Amino acid sequence: MSYSHVERAQVLAEALPYIQKYNGKTVVVKYGGNAMISDELRQAVISDIILLHLVGVRVVVVHGGGPEITEMLKKIGKESQFVDGLRYTDQETMDIVQQVLCGKVNKNLVATLNRLGGKAVGLCGMDAGLFQARQLDEKYGLVGEITAVDPQAVVDCLENGYIPVVSTVAQGVDQETAYNINADTAAAKLSMALKAEKLILLTDVRGLMMDPANENTLLPVVKLSQVPGLVKDGVIKGGMIPKVDCCVEAVRSGVKDAVILDGRIQHSILIELLSDEGIGTMLL
Numbered sequence: 001m002s003y004s005h006v007e008r009a010q011v012l013a014e015a016l017p018y019i020q021k022y023n024g025k026t027v028v029v030k031y032g033g034n035a036m037i038s039d040e041l042r043q044a045v046i047s048d049i050i051l052l053h054l055v056g057v058r059v060v061v062v063h064g065g066g067p068e069i070t071e072m073l074k075k076i077g078k079e080s081q082f083v084d085g086l087r088y089t090d091q092e093t094m095d096i097v098q099q100v101l102c103g104k105v106n107k108n109l110v111a112t113l114n115r116l117g118g119k120a121v122g123l124c125g126m127d128a129g130l131f132q133a134r135q136l137d138e139k140y141g142l143v144g145e146i147t148a149v150d151p152q153a154v155v156d157c158l159e160n161g162y163i164p165v166v167s168t169v170a171q172g173v174d175q176e177t178a179y180n181i182n183a184d185t186a187a188a189k190l191s192m193a194l195k196a197e198k199l200i201l202l203t204d205v206r207g208l209m210m211d212p213a214n215e216n217t218l219l220p221v222v223k224l225s226q227v228p229g230l231v232k233d234g235v236i237k238g239g240m241i242p243k244v245d246c247c248v249e250a251v252r253s254g255v256k257d258a259v260i261l262d263g264r265i266q267h268s269i270l271i272e273l274l275s276d277e278g279i280g281t282m283l284l
């Protein structure tokens with residue numbers, strides 16, 4: 001499909017009110033799934049983030065990396081175990097989680113952002129006490145429940161024109177260990193501490209659907225009051241439950257809205273933020 005000059009200009013003009021709306025506002029993007037694995041999608045996400053940053057949006061990236069952790073564990077002959085969707089994390093697993101998230105994934109992401117013209121700084125949850133945590137429950141091993149967020153390091157980055165890129169390993173407050181935190185949960189907690197305008201969770205499905213097997217049943221807008229009913233009726237289930245829960249918590253705590261967005265669609269972040277089209281599920 002090719003566009004005329006006028007059509008191209010219209011797309012840019014359409015973005016103006018949205019750029020004005022989000023200028024100076026904080027948007028937390030949880031980056032993970034296919035959008036992180038496919039080269040093409042990775043470039044699109046990263047260029048979206050740089051563009052938003054350049055038009056004055058205070059973009060904060062919180063990244064996942066579950067598949068990379070699983071792959072590295074496999075290399076050392078360890079099978080991954082999940083309990084209620086959370087990785088069972090023994091000490092050996094925790095060491096790998098820290099190496100993969102804070103080392104490989106975080107630094108590669110920072111390098112790509114910088115290579116494509118951004119100015120990114122990588123932080124993990126232990127830097128400057130960003131995320132403090134205690135053990136969530138023995139049944140998950142060293143999985144943490146965030147007890148406090150000190151967003152100052154992230155704010156300092158934003159104030160100095162950097163794009164903060166955060167990995168979700170937290171410092172223990174109940175014992176001398178690092179804790180593994182689910183990236184959706186950490187992104188939601190950070191959005192709350194930053195009083196963000198918006199939380200975006202990139203995932204590998206269109207959003208919340210009445211029938212997960214049918215993409216035409218996407219629910220574009222879900223009010224918090226509808227969530228308990230959707231859970232009770234079995235519409236929200238499995239991996240969607242913790243995702244929706246942390247969106248609910250964020251919105252209840254003052255984040256204006258939370259969007260579950262399809263990271264498989266190129267430039268889904270730009271379409272969501274800077275156009276008249278809403279393409280995921282917005283919880284508000």
Ligand SMILES: Nc1ncnc2c1ncn2[C@@H]1O[C@H](COP(=O)(O)OP(=O)(O)O)[C@@H](O)[C@H]1O
Pocket residue numbers: 032033085184202203204205207208209210211212235236237238239240241243
């Ligand atoms: N109503 C629903 N709409 C969409 N997906 C749903 C729904 N209920 C359950 N799911 C499941 O939730 C999954 C998304 O959660 P998850 O796999 O944990 O995401 P991620 O890996 O991005 O964190 C989907 O792949 C789908 O199988």
Ligand SMILES: CC(=O)N[C@@H](CCC(=O)OP(=O)(O)O)C(=O)O
Pocket residue numbers: 032033063064065066067069085086087097143168180181182183184
């Ligand atoms: C406790 C827990 O499950 N932590 C996750 C942290 C990474 C993550 O959440 O990555 P995705 O967003 O790519 O799934 C894990 O170990 O896989």
